[in-house]
Amino acid sequence: MHRSHTNGELRLKDLGKEVTLSGWVQKARDLGGMTFVDIRDRYGITQLAFNMDINPSLCEEARTLGREYVIKVRGKVIERSSKNKQLSTGDVEIDVTNLEILNASKIPPFTIEDETDGGEELRMQYRYLDLRRNQPRKNLELRHKMSLETRKYLDEINFMEVETPYLIKSTPEGARDFVVPSRMNPGQFYALPQSPQTFKQLLMVSGYDRYYQIVKCFRDEDLRADRQPEFTQIDCEMAFVEQEDVLNTFEGLIKHLFSTVRGVEISEHFPRMTYDEAMEKYGSDKPDIRFGMEFNYLNSEAQNKGFSVFDQAEVVLGIVAQGAGDYSRKQLDKLVDWVKRPQVGAKGMVYVKCNQDGTYKSSVDKFYSQENLSDWASKCGAAQGDLILVLSGGLDDTRRQMNELRLHLGNELGLRDPSVYKPLWVLDFPLLEWDEEKARFHAMHHPFTSPKPTDIEGMEDNPGAVRANAYDLAINGVEVGGGSIRIHDRTLQSRMFDLLGFTKEEAEAQFGFLMSAFEYGAPPHGGIAFGFDRLCSLFGGQESIRDFIAFPKNNSGRDVMIDAPSSIDKQQLTELGLKISPLD
Numbered sequence: 001m002h003r004s005h006t007n008g009e010l011r012l013k014d015l016g017k018e019v020t021l022s023g024w025v026q027k028a029r030d031l032g033g034m035t036f037v038d039i040r041d042r043y044g045i046t047q048l049a050f051n052m053d054i055n056p057s058l059c060e061e062a063r064t065l066g067r068e069y070v071i072k073v074r075g076k077v078i079e080r081s082s083k084n085k086q087l088s089t090g091d092v093e094i095d096v097t098n099l100e101i102l103n104a105s106k107i108p109p110f111t112i113e114d115e116t117d118g119g120e121e122l123r124m125q126y127r128y129l130d131l132r133r134n135q136p137r138k139n140l141e142l143r144h145k146m147s148l149e150t151r152k153y154l155d156e157i158n159f160m161e162v163e164t165p166y167l168i169k170s171t172p173e174g175a176r177d178f179v180v181p182s183r184m185n186p187g188q189f190y191a192l193p194q195s196p197q198t199f200k201q202l203l204m205v206s207g208y209d210r211y212y213q214i215v216k217c218f219r220d221e222d223l224r225a226d227r228q229p230e231f232t233q234i235d236c237e238m239a240f241v242e243q244e245d246v247l248n249t250f251e252g253l254i255k256h257l258f259s260t261v262r263g264v265e266i267s268e269h270f271p272r273m274t275y276d277e278a279m280e281k282y283g284s285d286k287p288d289i290r291f292g293m294e295f296n297y298l299n300s301e302a303q304n305k306g307f308s309v310f311d312q313a314e315v316v317l318g319i320v321a322q323g324a325g326d327y328s329r330k331q332l333d334k335l336v337d338w339v340k341r342p343q344v345g346a347k348g349m350v351y352v353k354c355n356q357d358g359t360y361k362s363s364v365d366k367f368y369s370q371e372n373l374s375d376w377a378s379k380c381g382a383a384q385g386d387l388i389l390v391l392s393g394g395l396d397d398t399r400r401q402m403n404e405l406r407l408h409l410g411n412e413l414g415l416r417d418p419s420v421y422k423p424l425w426v427l428d429f430p431l432l433e434w435d436e437e438k439a440r441f442h443a444m445h446h447p448f449t450s451p452k453p454t455d456i457e458g459m460e461d462n463p464g465a466v467r468a469n470a471y472d473l474a475i476n477g478v479e480v481g482g483g484s485i486r487i488h489d490r491t492l493q494s495r496m497f498d499l500l501g502f503t504k505e506e507a508e509a510q511f512g513f514l515m516s517a518f519e520y521g522a523p524p525h526g527g528i529a530f531g532f533d534r535l536c537s538l539f540g541g542q543e544s545i546r547d548f549i550a551f552p553k554n555n556s557g558r559d560v561m562i563d564a565p566s567s568i569d570k571q572q573l574t575e576l577g578l579k580i581s582p583l584d
Contacts, residue, residue: 004021005019006041007021007023007043008041008045010046010089012092015079022070023070024070025040025065028063028065028066033051034049037050040132046089047089047090047092047094048073048093050099058097061099066107067108069105070105072100075094075095075097076094077095079092079093112132112133124560124561125560136547142261145261146257146536146539147532153253154236159236164199164213164215165193167190168199169190170190171191171511175194177220178191179191179192181578193217197446198514201486201488202514204238204488205517205518205520209523212235214232214233216232217230217233226478226534226537228545228549230553234529234535236483236529238526241485241524243471246471246483251270251423251425251473254480264421270473271289272427273426274426274427275428282295282403283398283403286472288416288474290410293406293409296320296379298316298390301375302316305367305368309347313394313398314395315393315398315399317399318380319389319402320386324387325384335351338408339405343404344404349390350389350391350392352387354377358384389405407477423474425472426473428467428468428470430464430467432466432500441464441499443500448487448493448496448514449468449485450468450484450486450487468484470482470484473528478534480530490515536548
């Protein structure tokens with residue numbers, strides 16, 4: 001037996017027990033007559049005591065132990081004379097009678113402590129060592145708990161977990177596919193699924209009216225903190241439902257996760273907002289509503305006063321930073337530099353300080369009188385001591401830039417409290433978005449999203465105005481899930497493909513199997529998919545989803561631990577009928 005107990009288990013009630021423990025050496029302390037060793041596993045740390053007076057040879061052996069040695073000890077549980085309240089086992093220690101080194105260890109490339117000296121790239125290279133630290137372990141424990149509670153909730157309301165294929169057909173919509181060559185079918189390729197979308201719809205046709213899957217998905221796209229080439233979804237679909245049924249069901253799931261994982265009880269319904277309202281007020285389809293700072297449209301107040309920057313703009317937008325009227329010139333210049341960064345793209349920023357004496361100080365004083373600026377403050381609802389920040393330009397760009405500035409100020413002013421959670425349903429997205437470069441429409445979500453029933457009639461006459469029967473869930477400015485009521489009628493699906501520029505032959509080649517299924521009694525259905533990695537990072541209070549994935553990729557899509565992707569040998573290429581050509 002390698003262990004009778006874990007290293008986080010023993011307490012004062014276990015005094016006098018003979019135990020066997022195994023684990024990794026966290027650290028050792030040689031105090032002359034006594035040597036103390038902390039032994040660690042994923043459950044905790046227990047202190048081992050070696051007494052030179054009682055067993056000098058055993059104590060000498062303990063002094064040879066290095067960090068991360070794997071050891072096995074036997075001994076008696078005794079009370080610690082110097083207790084450690086930081087450890088769950090801090091009231092006891094083991095009086096060791098036998099020590100066995102199961103495996104020695106090289107000196108680790110970084111310290112395996114909560115506050116490590118290893119940079120991110122180094123820790124990813126030795127991820128199997130990084131996972132021994134407390135924070136990565138806690139992150140994976142949270143992920144496990146989220147997965148377990150998701151399954152519990154869905155099982156209780158009759159959802160069935162069904163696995164769908166990983167080797168599927170490549171489709172032209174959405175992000176780029178990862179493709180897999182087929183040796184048995186030379187010159188042909190599978191694709192890894194970006195989502196199980198068509199399969200879950202086919203399951204609805206098959207009569208499995210409540211499906212879910214915690215499933216790996218794959219997208220070949222540029223990466224950032226909340227993206228990975230392979231990621232996990234809570235993928236769900238329901239038959240014989242309308243939008244309200246889906247929203248209520250999965251609002252219930254999120255409330256259940258908050259309650260069981262975070263201990264946060266949310267009794268009220270999640271607020272709802274249309275896409276148009278979200279863009280008008282916040283310039284984002286996933287607004288952070290933990291704080292206000294809504295957009296104010298100042299065209300009528302700011303234009304035609306001789307300031308050409310505003311006069312020539314499509315829109316003039318202002319936001320109010322409450323209590324920030326004491327910002328110094330240096331702080332304001334720093335904000336101007338911030339909005340000019342390429343990531344934001346604004347050409348400049350105007351400010352108005354609402355002074356405590358009722359006067360106004362602005363960067364455009366020579367164009368606007370005190371009365372003019374008072375009109376701005378009135379329109380924005382600004383009070384004495386507040387700061388008004390103004391951007392202008394084209395509507396879409398200025399909204400996007402102001403959204404970035406709003407979030408930046410929210411961070412600066414401490415308004416984005418990570419312990420506060422504000423979910424929001426965003427509804428009624430546009431069905432289509434126009435691609436200027438390709439001069440064609442794309443599906444904003446995917447080609448199987450149903451239009452609003454009241455908008456179907458205008459699909460061909462005014463496709464840009466058609467709303468989708470779609471919905472996203474945002475929490476604290478992060479999109480954590482999205483879905484829609486699906487098209488379940490072949491005729492309507494054909495009309496959708498026509499709008500997207502598919503020929504009849506292309507539609508049949510890509511999606512003929514689904515169109516055919518719709519002719520055999522397809523029920524009304526809809527669903528949603530949650531970004532499981534994003535949910536985990538949100539619940540864990542961290543921004544990067546990599547911290548909640550056991551073996552993540554870096555920003556270049558590489559696994560630096562196993563050195564993937566990598567080249568394959570010529571024999572494999574020959575078997576697959578492939579030849580590598582250099583990229584221009």
